[in-house]
Amino acid sequence: MNVALLFAGGIGSRMNSRALPKQFLEVHGKPVIIHTLQHFEAHPEIDAIAIAILPEYREHMMKLLTRYEIQKVKWVIDGGKTGQESRHNALRTVAAECPEDTVVLVHDGVRPLIDAKLISSNIATVLEHGSAITCTKFNETVVSSEHDHIDDVIPRDHIYAAQAPQSFKLGEILSLYDRAVEEGEHDSIDSCSLMHRYGRKIYRVVGPRSNIKITTAEDFYLCRTYFEILENQQIVGL
Numbered sequence: 001m002n003v004a005l006l007f008a009g010g011i012g013s014r015m016n017s018r019a020l021p022k023q024f025l026e027v028h029g030k031p032v033i034i035h036t037l038q039h040f041e042a043h044p045e046i047d048a049i050a051i052a053i054l055p056e057y058r059e060h061m062m063k064l065l066t067r068y069e070i071q072k073v074k075w076v077i078d079g080g081k082t083g084q085e086s087r088h089n090a091l092r093t094v095a096a097e098c099p100e101d102t103v104v105l106v107h108d109g110v111r112p113l114i115d116a117k118l119i120s121s122n123i124a125t126v127l128e129h130g131s132a133i134t135c136t137k138f139n140e141t142v143v144s145s146e147h148d149h150i151d152d153v154i155p156r157d158h159i160y161a162a163q164a165p166q167s168f169k170l171g172e173i174l175s176l177y178d179r180a181v182e183e184g185e186h187d188s189i190d191s192c193s194l195m196h197r198y199g200r201k202i203y204r205v206v207g208p209r210s211n212i213k214i215t216t217a218e219d220f221y222l223c224r225t226y227f228e229i230l231e232n233q234q235i236v237g238l
């Protein structure tokens with residue numbers, strides 16, 4: 001069984017979209033979260049979807065699910081105070097009804113440019129190796145800098161940005177979220193960081209750079225452009 005866990009619990013503080021959180025803004029004719037959901041809805045290997053949302057937007061979300069005829073959403077879960085808490089809530093909810101070897105694909109609701117190939121390769125990699133982190137290659141020089149000067153130039157040959165989906169076996173990833181809480185960790189960045197913290201071997205799936213996360217206003221406009229390019233097939237190889 002393969003379950004997608006989508007997170008749409010942000011308030012859009014880094015984008016100044018407080019009137020309507022960014023996951024509900026319209027791009028290319030539909031709310032961002034609906035674009036994301038439709039990729040999982042249409043994928044033949046996805047059996048069910050859980051979505052974590054801001055409790056005050058539950059009614060809004062339910063209306064969207066009806067309007068866009070999304071059938072696979074089985075759980076609508078209240079997001080927590082942090083991303084970690086939201087993911088933990090969602091994993092616990094799914095674990096109450098699904099077996100431990102369920103493949104869970106943890107994805108950001110604000111990554112609407114995911115594609116079917118990436119969903120398939122995440123599932124295949126978890127089935128083969130037990131984990132899959134979607135990564136994309138860096139094409140620029142990578143430096144570290146704490147203050148006003150550059151501390152280090154990091155050889156970029158082996159540098160990737162970790163994106164989402166981040167996919168695992170349900171039993172294993174839930175046990176790590178439980179352990180993190182027991183150890184007083186409540187705000188880890190993502191599931192990849194938790195796997196690394198606990199020394200698990202994490203496998204990589206390389207995805208397209210277009211699988212961007214809408215974090216800032218610039219990302220929103222970039223996303224809009226990607227949709228236009230994809231529709232008009234202006235650039236081959238995206």
Ligand SMILES: C[C@](O)(CO)[C@H](O)COP(=O)(O)O
Pocket residue numbers: 083108162163164189190191213215
């Ligand atoms: C999971 C993630 O998308 C990996 O790049 C990212 O860590 C999410 O970050 P956010 O701060 O919760 O948007």
